[in-house]
Amino acid sequence: MADKSFDIVVIGAGPGGYVAAIRAAQLGLKVAVVERENLGGICLNWGCIPTKAMLRSAEVFHLMHRAAEFGLKADGIGYDLDAVVKRSRGVARQLSGGVGHLLKKNKITVIMGDATIPAKGKVSVKTDKGTEDLKAPHIIIATGARARNLPGLQADGDRVWSYRHALEPGHMPKKLLVIGSGAIGIEFASFFNTLGAETTVVEVMDRILPVEDAEISAFAQKQFEKQGMTIRAKATVKQLDRAKDKVTAHIEQGGKVEKLEFDTVISAVGIVGNTEGLGLEDLGIKIDRTHVVTDEHCRTGVEGIYAIGDIAGAPWLAHKASHEGVMVAEMIAGKDVHPVKPDSIPGCTYSHPQVASVGMTEAQAKEAGHDIKVGRFPFIGNGKAIALGESEGMVKTVFDAKTGELLGAHMIGAEVTELIQGYVVGRQLETTEEDLMHAVFPHPTLSEMMHESVLDAWDRAVHF
Missing domain, CATH: 3.30.390.30 (FAD/NAD-linked reductase, C-terminal dimerisation domain)
Known part of the structure; x- marks a missing residue:
């Protein structure tokens, strides 16, 4: 790469980073994007998109069972989990490739590797071929987040899964425990329950989908229970005893601890910001509970460094990241911008x-x-x-x-x-x-x- 000076370097090519890069390029700025794993980030590759593809398969399966209601006949209804997963991965691949095409079309330099920020205005990238040093007066951190691992409840990919394992399941759960009833937990519970897994959801708060209106949460619980799910609110999973083909969960509820056996556990207990390894603390950037502290315009306390999307805190939603990316790109280009207001951001859960x-x-x-x-x-x-x-x-x-x-x-x-x-x-x-x-x-x-x-x-x- 000949010239290593840019107007903006974006770290992370998820729905925050790649959108920020494209908007900046549209405004005539010279942009580089650094990504260590997949273009499109978690959302396109391991989150929003592949889960919707899987949930669509479950929805069609559910409707096939209801064929008679619509005057239709369907016999021998079944599913092939590997084929469901294959379709889901194909959808993700197609969109990830689309992001690569958009970045290329907008003449954005893409560097695959691990970024650090050694000083203001500098980004160092460790690639397969060595280290590349980039310069830019503006750096946008869009490194996203990953699943939170609680001590003792860590995913192992065998019997205890994170969302990533659940998207490429090694087996079909017969008896499933989902820990956490936010959007991610409920979507996986809904998917596997529809395909026939006996599903239990444990939520530490007093109701499922705790960020939703209480009346909606109660309605959702009734519907899920009607579909055969067991919901345990105000409950905590204290420990998991792992054996070869089962997991014994110690569930505390109302002061009593009960031991229940499951063959699969999905942990969906929140997320942790990807703040490590960037050198943020040395720059004097404030981090609060794994999230970068910013003002309403996504500015960190250090001039020329911004943080957008999941890394900058709740709500952890792709569309919030994209809008923040556009706002920051326009602000850097000298345009008049409006901050993204958290209460104007819609939340969606694609359960049934x-x-x-x-x-x-x-x-x-x-x-x-x-x-x-x-x-x-x-x-x-x-x-x-x-x-x-x-x-x-x-x-x-x-x-x-x-x-x-x-x-x-x-x-x-x-x-x-x-x-x-x-x-x-x-x-x-x-x-x-x-x-x-x-x-x-x-x-x-x-x-x-x-x-x-x-x-x-x-x-x-x-x-x-």
């Missing part, structure tokens, strides 16, 4: 049923001192939902009673991950209940429930 939300929960709105109006509308009152055979679910909206501001929206049911953007756009445009009431929603669609939920907050729902 799906869960999606944006903004404040009902409890958070009350805690913040709002006088609120809450609207709800059930899937059973919607023609399209019934026609789809998906009558279990609800849409819930939370408004400020005085101003009509949409404070939050929470949904559970079929395709809600595709519906939530309507409320996201509404909040971005600072819409009120009146605007939403006057909007004409197409019939018959699931989106009509979004309209009815708004109407319900003012006791005007028509179809329920």
Whole structure:
């Protein structure tokens, strides 16, 4: 590589890093990206994308079992786990290759290797061929995060899995324990449960999907239990005794410890930022509980060094990383930017049923001192939902009673991950209940429930 001077060096090519690099290149800046493993990062290769491919297989399998309900015949229904995984890996590969193409098209220099930041404005990369020293006035750290390993509950890839092992399972679990009921834990529980694993979920908090609205969590639990899952909230896995073909879990709940046997355990107890080995502490960059401390514009305390995405803290979502990447690239290029507000970032869980939300929960709105109006509308009152055979679910909206501001929206049911953007756009445009009431929603669609939920907050729902 002849010239080793750039305007920006991005460390990490996940959904934060590669998007930041592309936006910067579009704005005429000279950009290099350093990646030690896969273009597209965890999201494309070992997270968001391959899990959705696997969950789609489970959804189709579930529907095949319901064929008779739709007047169809399907006999000898089965699955080939290796083929399901193969499809999922193929989808990930295709998208990872797509990222490589986009970086090339935007004339971005890609260097595969391990980066350190020896000093402000310098990045040193250890590659297969030796060390390359790069210079840039701006460095964006987008190194992401990895699965948290709790002492005694560490994944071994044999009987105790991390999300990575669960994406390339060596066997089909018969009796599965999932530790942690955030989006990752619940998605894997949903996948393996649908394929027939006897599934138990243990959550240390008082309910599953603890970041969601309490009413949605309760609805989700009912649905999962109906599908045969065992849910144990306010419970802790104290230790795992590993044997050749089984794991004995010591589960503490209500002061009692119970020993239960499983053939597979998935640990999904949160994530840890990839801050090591970069030399951040020596530069004087503050790290709090494995995450880089930044201001609302993703600036670290050191001039010219920024941190975006998972490494910069919650919410740990790909779309948050991408938006932060764009914001930082535009800021470096001298544009006027708006910080990414955490409460405007939607969260989605692709279990069966799906869960999606944006903004404040009902409890958070009350805690913040709002006088609120809450609207709800059930899937059973919607023609399209019934026609789809998906009558279990609800849409819930939370408004400020005085101003009509949409404070939050929470949904559970079929395709809600595709519906939530309507409320996201509404909040971005600072819409009120009146605007939403006057909007004409197409019939018959699931989106009509979004309209009815708004109407319900003012006791005007028509179809329920």
